[in-house]
Amino acid sequence: MPNPSFLGSTFPLIQAPMAGVQGHALAAAVCNAGGLGSIPAAMLSLEALRNELTQLTALTHKPYNVNFFCHTPPQPDPQCEAGWQQALSPFYEELGLSLADIVPGPGRAPFSEAVADVVEAFKPAVMSFHFGLPPDALLTRVKSWGSLVLASATTVEEALWLQAHGADAIIAQGLEAGGHRGIFLSDDLTTQVGTMVLVPQIVRAVRVPVIAAGGIADVQGVAAAMAVGASAVQIGTAYMCCPEATTSALHRAVLQSADARQTALTNLFTGRPARGIMNRLMRELGTLSPTAPAFPLAASAIAPLRARAESLGRTDFTPLWSGQNASQCQPVPAADLTRALADGLVR
Amino acid sequence: MPNPSFLGSTFPLIQAPMAGVQGHALAAAVCNAGGLGSIPAAMLSLEALRNELTQLTALTHKPYNVNFFCHTPPQPDPQCEAGWQQALSPFYEELGLSLADIVPGPGRAPFSEAVADVVEAFKPAVMSFHFGLPPDALLTRVKSWGSLVLASATTVEEALWLQAHGADAIIAQGLEAGGHRGIFLSDDLTTQVGTMVLVPQIVRAVRVPVIAAGGIADVQGVAAAMAVGASAVQIGTAYMCCPEATTSALHRAVLQSADARQTALTNLFTGRPARGIMNRLMRELGTLSPTAPAFPLAASAIAPLRARAESLGRTDFTPLWSGQNASQCQPVPAADLTRALADGLVR
Numbered sequence: 137m138p139n140p141s142f143l144g145s146t147f148p149l150i151q152a153p154m155a156g157v158q159g160h161a162l163a164a165a166v167c168n169a170g171g172l173g174s175i176p177a178a179m180l181s182l183e184a185l186r187n188e189l190t191q192l193t194a195l196t197h198k199p200y201n202v203n204f205f206c207h208t209p210p211q212p213d214p215q216c217e218a219g220w221q222q223a224l225s226p227f228y229e230e231l232g233l234s235l236a237d238i239v240p241g242p243g244r245a246p247f248s249e250a251v252a253d254v255v256e257a258f259k260p261a262v263m264s265f266h267f268g269l270p271p272d273a274l275l276t277r278v279k280s281w282g283s284l285v286l287a288s289a290t291t292v293e294e295a296l297w298l299q300a301h302g303a304d305a306i307i308a309q310g311l312e313a314g315g316h317r318g319i320f321l322s323d324d325l326t327t328q329v330g331t332m333v334l335v336p337q338i339v340r341a342v343r344v345p346v347i348a349a350g351g352i353a354d355v356q357g358v359a360a361a362m363a364v365g366a367s368a369v370q371i372g373t374a375y376m377c378c379p380e381a382t383t384s385a386l387h388r389a390v391l392q393s394a395d396a397r398q399t400a401l402t403n404l405f406t407g408r409p410a411r412g413i414m415n416r417l418m419r420e421l422g423t424l425s426p427t428a429p430a431f432p433l434a435a436s437a438i439a440p441l442r443a444r445a446e447s448l449g450r451t452d453f454t455p456l457w458s459g460q461n462a463s464q465c466q467p468v469p470a471a472d473l474t475r476a477l478a479d480g481l482v483r
Numbered sequence: 484m485p486n487p488s489f490l491g492s493t494f495p496l497i498q499a500p501m502a503g504v505q506g507h508a509l510a511a512a513v514c515n516a517g518g519l520g521s522i523p524a525a526m527l528s529l530e531a532l533r534n535e536l537t538q539l540t541a542l543t544h545k546p547y548n549v550n551f552f553c554h555t556p557p558q559p560d561p562q563c564e565a566g567w568q569q570a571l572s573p574f575y576e577e578l579g580l581s582l583a584d585i586v587p588g589p590g591r592a593p594f595s596e597a598v599a600d601v602v603e604a605f606k607p608a609v610m611s612f613h614f615g616l617p618p619d620a621l622l623t624r625v626k627s628w629g630s631l632v633l634a635s636a637t638t639v640e641e642a643l644w645l646q647a648h649g650a651d652a653i654i655a656q657g658l659e660a661g662g663h664r665g666i667f668l669s670d671d672l673t674t675q676v677g678t679m680v681l682v683p684q685i686v687r688a689v690r691v692p693v694i695a696a697g698g699i700a701d702v703q704g705v706a707a708a709m710a711v712g713a714s715a716v717q718i719g720t721a722y723m724c725c726p727e728a729t730t731s732a733l734h735r736a737v738l739q740s741a742d743a744r745q746t747a748l749t750n751l752f753t754g755r756p757a758r759g760i761m762n763r764l765m766r767e768l769g770t771l772s773p774t775a776p777a778f779p780l781a782a783s784a785i786a787p788l789r790a791r792a793e794s795l796g797r798t799d800f801t802p803l804w805s806g807q808n809a810s811q812c813q814p815v816p817a818a819d820l821t822r823a824l825a826d827g828l829v830r
Binding site: 291292310311312324326327329330331332333336337350351352353354356357359360361362363364365397398399400414423459460461463 | 638639657658659671673674676677678679680683684697698699700701703704706707708709710711712744745746747761770806807808810
C-alpha cells in the first residue's frame with residue numbers, strides 16, 4: 137500500500153466536482169478506490185449539502201473533498217434581464233412557453249458562514265474553491281478545523297494570488313477543462329492556455345503543490361501531467377458516464393457520440409464562460425454573448441427551455457458540460473476507472 | 484550515439500517551420516545538433532527557395548525538412564476586398580497611408596509542379612505539408628525521390644484522411660500551437676483541441692507515427708508529449724528568440740514580455756486562423772472577422788500598415804505569431820536548445 141498522497145487519499149488523483157451530474161455516490165466510489173472523491177456544493181441548499189455529506193460519510197471513511205464557488209453575487213439588472221429574455225423569446229414561443237414561467241433567482245450561491253456552519257460538522261479533509269477564495273476570516277475558519285484548501289488558477293497571476301491568500305495547493309485548470317473556467321482576476325479569455333502549458337509555468341511560480349486539470353482522461357494523460365511537474369491530477373469528464381454519476385441519459389448519449397468532439401466556452405447557460413459540447417443554443421446565439429446576464433443570473437431564463445426540450449428528448453438548451461477529452465467516457469464503475477487512471481501516476 | 488529516429492535525424496525532434504522568422508541558419512543549427520531543422524517554403528519564390536536550400540546544404544549534411552502549404556488559392560472577390568479595405572481605412576488614415584499603396588497578390592502559393600522542380604534537385608529527407616496534401620500525382624512525384632512525407636492534422640478525421648492519402652507520419656497540431664492552424668477538412672474551430680487531448684486520440688486512430696506539436700517548449704513538455712504516445716515532437720515558439728532565427732527585434736521583445744501570455748487565433752493577417760500574441764489590430768477588429776478576405780488574400784492590405792507601424796517601433800499591425808507557451812523564449816543558441824529539449828525524449 138503506497139503512502140497517502142498530500143491530499144490524504146491513497147492516490148494523488150481528484151475526481152473533479154461536477155455540479156448537476158454527480159453527488160455522494162460517485163464521490164464515495166472514488167474515495168473507496170483510493171482517489172479523492174468530491175462533492176460539488178455550489179448548487180446545493182444548506183439542507184441538501186448536509187444530506188449529501190451525511191450520505192457520503194455513511195459510504196466511506198476515506199478523505200474527501202467538498203467544492204464551493206467564491207463569486208460575488210451580482211446586482212440584478214432589469215434592463216439586461218429584459219434583453220436576455222428578448223433574445224430567448226423565439227425559443228419560448230417555439231416551445232409553447234411563457235416568459236412568465238421564469239423563476240428568477242441566483243441558483244448558485246457563494247461559500248458563506250451559513251454554509252460553513254453545515255460543513256464544520258463534517259470537517260472534510262479537503263475543500264476546494266472556484267473563482268477565488270472565501271474572505272480571509274471565513275478561510276481562517278475553514279482552516280481552523282483542519283481542511284486542506286485547494287483553489288483553481290487559470291493563469292500564473294491567479295496562482296500567485298491564491299498562494300498569497302492562503303491556498304495550500306493550486307489546481308491549474310487548463311483550457312481543455314469542462315465546466316466553468318475558474319478565471320477570476322480577469323475576464324479576458326486570451327489569457328487562458330492549455331494544461332501542458334499552464335502546469336509547468338505555475339509549478340515554476342509557486343512553492344505549493346500543483347494539481348493538473350483539463351483534458352486528462354486516460355493513463356497516458358495522467359502520466360503527461362506528472363511529466364510537466366504536477367503533484368496530482370484532477371479528472372472530471374472521464375467519470376461522467378460512470379454508473380455512480382447522475383448524468384442524464386441525454387447527456388451521457390452526447391458524451392459518447394462524435395458530437396462530443398466539438399466543445400466551446402460559452403456564457404449562455406450561467407453568465408460565466410464554461411466548456412460544454414456545442415448545441416443548438418450555442419450555435420444560434422453564438423457561444424459567448426454580451427446579452428447574457430452576469431453569473432449566475434443567466435441560468436434562470438434557460439431553465440424552462442431546458443426542461444421542456446429535455447422532456448421532448450432534445451438537448452437544444454441543455455448545458456452539455458464536457459472537457460475537450462470525452463473520448464474515454466464509458467459506463468465503467470468509478471472504482472475501476474480510478475485504479476486504471478492511477479496507473480499513470482507511477483510510470 | 485543513438486540510432487537515427489524514424490525522421491532520419493538523431494533525435495525525433497523537429498524544429499517547426501516558421502515562415503517569416505527563420506530560414507537556413509536556424510534549420511542548419513538544429514540539424515547539426517541532432518534535431519530535424521525545417522525550411523518554411525510557403526512564402527518563398529522559386530529562386531528564394533533554391534537559394535535557401537543551397538545555403539542550408541552548404542551548412543549541414545544532416546537530414547532536413549522543407550515545409551509547404553497545400554491550400555487551394557481563392558478567387559479574388561472585389562466586393563470582399565473593398566469591405567476589408569473599408570474596415571482598415573481608419574488605420575490607413577491614421578498612419579498617413581493610401582489604400583492605393585496596397586499591392587494585391589497572394590503572397591503565399593501552394594506546393595506545385597514548379598516548386599517540385601526546384602526541390603527535386605535537393606531530395607530532402609523529409610517534406611511536411613500544411614492544409615492537407617498535394618494532389619496525388621504530385622505527392623507520388625515527391626515520394627519517388629525518397630522524401631518522408633509529414634502532414635498536419637488538427638482532428639482525428641484529418642489524421643485518417645492524411646493517412647489514407649499517403650502521409651508517412653502525422654503531425655498532431657494541438658490548439659496551443661503558434662501560427663496557422665492546419666485545419667483543412669472543416670472551418671469549425673470548435674473541433675480544435677489541446678495537444679494532450681489530440682495526440683492520444685490520433686495515436687489510437689492511425690498506424691503511422693504521430694508527432695506532437697503545440698505548447699511544447701521545455702524538457703517537461705517533451706516528456707509529456709512522449710507520455711501521451713507521440714513518436715516525435717515538433718517545437719516552434721521556443722526557437723524564435725535563438726540568435727539563428729530571423730525574428731524581428733520587435734517580435735522578440737514581445738515574445739519575452741508578459742504580453743506573450745495573451746494569444747488568440749486570428750484570421751486578420753492572412754484570412755485563415757492562426758495563433759498570435761494579442762495586438763491592437765486584433766483588439767480593435769476582433770480576432771476572428773468575417774470581413775477578412777479568404778486566405779491568403781487578407782495579407783495584402785495589412786502589409787502597408789505593418790511596415791509603417793514597425794518603422795515607428797510599433798507592433799499594432801504585425802502578426803506576432805506565437806504558441807501559447809512563449810515562457811521559454813530565450814536568446815540561446817539553437818544547438819543548445821535542441822540538446823536541452825532532447826533530454827525529454829529519453830526520460
